[in-house]
Amino acid sequence: MDRAPGLSVRLKLTLSYAGFLMVAGGLLLAAVWLFLLRYVPERAMLNNPDDQLNGVFPVRSALLDVFAPRAAAVFAFLLVFGLVGGWLLAGRMLAPLTRITDATHLATAGSLSHRIRLSGRQDEFRELADVFDGMLERLEAHVAEQQRFAANASHELRTPLATSKALLDVARSDPAHDHGKLVDRLYAINARAIDLTEALLVLSRADQRTFTREPVDLSLLVEEATETLLPLAEKRGVTIDTSGDPAPAFGSQALLLQMTTNLVHNSIVHNLPEQGSVWVRTDARPESVVLTVENSGEKLSPQLVSTLTEPFQRGTERIRDDHAGVGLGLAIVQRIVQVHDGSLTITPRPEGGLRIAVQLPAPPLQMAK
Numbered sequence: 001m002d003r004a005p006g007l008s009v010r011l012k013l014t015l016s017y018a019g020f021l022m023v024a025g026g027l028l029l030a031a032v033w034l035f036l037l038r039y040v041p042e043r044a045m046l047n048n049p050d051d052q053l054n055g056v057f058p059v060r061s062a063l064l065d066v067f068a069p070r071a072a073a074v075f076a077f078l079l080v081f082g083l084v085g086g087w088l089l090a091g092r093m094l095a096p097l098t099r100i101t102d103a104t105h106l107a108t109a110g111s112l113s114h115r116i117r118l119s120g121r122q123d124e125f126r127e128l129a130d131v132f133d134g135m136l137e138r139l140e141a142h143v144a145e146q147q148r149f150a151a152n153a154s155h156e157l158r159t160p161l162a163t164s165k166a167l168l169d170v171a172r173s174d175p176a177h178d179h180g181k182l183v184d185r186l187y188a189i190n191a192r193a194i195d196l197t198e199a200l201l202v203l204s205r206a207d208q209r210t211f212t213r214e215p216v217d218l219s220l221l222v223e224e225a226t227e228t229l230l231p232l233a234e235k236r237g238v239t240i241d242t243s244g245d246p247a248p249a250f251g252s253q254a255l256l257l258q259m260t261t262n263l264v265h266n267s268i269v270h271n272l273p274e275q276g277s278v279w280v281r282t283d284a285r286p287e288s289v290v291l292t293v294e295n296s297g298e299k300l301s302p303q304l305v306s307t308l309t310e311p312f313q314r315g316t317e318r319i320r321d322d323h324a325g326v327g328l329g330l331a332i333v334q335r336i337v338q339v340h341d342g343s344l345t346i347t348p349r350p351e352g353g354l355r356i357a358v359q360l361p362a363p364p365l366q367m368a369k
Contacts, residue, residue, distance in 0.1 A: 009097075010090045017086030018079060025078040029071050036063060096125035100132060112140040160193040211252035215363040218247040218256065218291050219282045225261040226280065229268060237274045240264070244282030247289035250363040251340040259336040260291065262329040263356055267295035271353070288342075290359050297353035305348050309334040333358070 007015075096118050106114045115136065118129040164186055171182050226233075226240050233240050249256060267278040279294040309330045330346070333356075337344045342360035349355050 010087070010094055013090035013093070014083060014086035017089060018082030021078050021082035021086075022075065025074060029074065033067065033071075036067070096129060100125070100129055103132065103136075107136060107139075112136055112143060157193065157196060160189040160196075164189050211255060213251050214253065216249050216251060216253045216256050218249050218260065218289055218360075219244055220246075221253075221257050221260045222264075222280050222282060222291070224257065225264045228261065229264050232265070233268050233278070236268060236271065236276065238268050238271050238276040238278055240268075240278045240280065242280045244280075245284050247282035247284045247291065248363055249289050249340070249360040251360065255336045256340070256360075259333050259358070262333050263291070263293040263358070266329045267293050267354070267356075271295050271297050285362070288359050288362055290357055292355065292357045294349065294355045295353045296349075296351070299352045300348045300354065302348060305346050305354065308346060308354075309344070330356075 099116055099118065103114055103116045115133045116129040117133065118126045120126060167182055167185055167189075171179065222242055222244075226242055230240070264278065264280060268276075271278070277296045279292075281292045283290040283292070334344050337358055337360070340360050342358060345357040345359075347355050
């Protein structure tokens with residue numbers, strides 16, 4: 001925004017300090033003058049044989065002649081003292097703000113690693129500096145995460161495109177090649193690229209928070225997700241056990257359904273080769289609801305579990321089958337939980353597999369009724 005030039009804050013504070021000092025000095029001199037007027041007579045009778053000043057003498061006028069020049073000198077001193085002292089005092093007081101402004105310019109230029117780190121005891125400027133440092137830290141982490149995500153997404157998208165190009169090159173150089181298998185491979189690769197693109201769009205939509213919040217029963221979403229994924233579970237020999245009470249949450253039904261589907265799908269795919277199990281439970285609490293999804297599977301270390309919500313992480317290995325997903329399942333879940341002001345907890349089960357708990361705020365009382 002273009003603004004007209006104006007006085008600096010330091011100059012404004014200097015003028016304010018000097019003006020206040022002048023007013024205070026003027027009031028003090030006025031009080032002295034009123035005191036003199038009250039106790040000094042207007043005229044006095046002088047009778048001194050040895051002096052020529054005999055008769056009536058105007059005391060007040062003589063006093064005014066003496067007081068006025070000295071009062072003017074005091075005013076001049078107060079003005080100079082107020083301007084110089086106010087300028088120095090304002091500069092000292094605004095020094096932290098100058099450091100904050102310099103840090104803001106550096107951040108605007110792209111340097112997010114700079115920190116203000118104001119020393120001293122807590123006050124308004126130091127509180128502002130600490131908040132600004134925290135904002136820079138979160139912004140730097142967010143930018144780094146976005147850059148890492150963009151690099152991973154580019155890599156993931158480049159892989160199916162490069163594979164498709166290689167298959168097409170083979171088909172063009174060898175017309176006798178089996179085109180049926182080629183079409184099947186291209187179809188699978190294209191389907192995977194579409195899944196990845198749709199997952200990226202879901203993440204983008206969640207990041208924008210452009211959705212309408214409404215009461216949503218998580219138990220109904222669990223039923224819908226398990227019914228949709230039941231053929232996949234039967235194909236893999238996985239049993240799904242659902243239980244729990246109605247769990248009214250507050251948010252986007254589409255996003256929360258995507259979250260629930262991702263959790264159940266992830267639990268089915270990353271399970272035992274045969275006779276695996278998935279347990280889904282919903283619980284309603286006074287101010288929140290909890291969705292818990294557990295599955296059997298391989299034993300996982302806490303270090304590996306802590307990385308599962310990062311984009312394109314797929315557990316112990318990068319599985320490449322028709323239902324392995326694109327490595328964004330739990331990343332999408334975490335983002336959906338964050339934009340709904342909830343919490344996501346992932347812990348390894350001692351006997352193998354994972355336990356994932358999602359806690360979301362309950363609807364406001366007036367909407368829950």
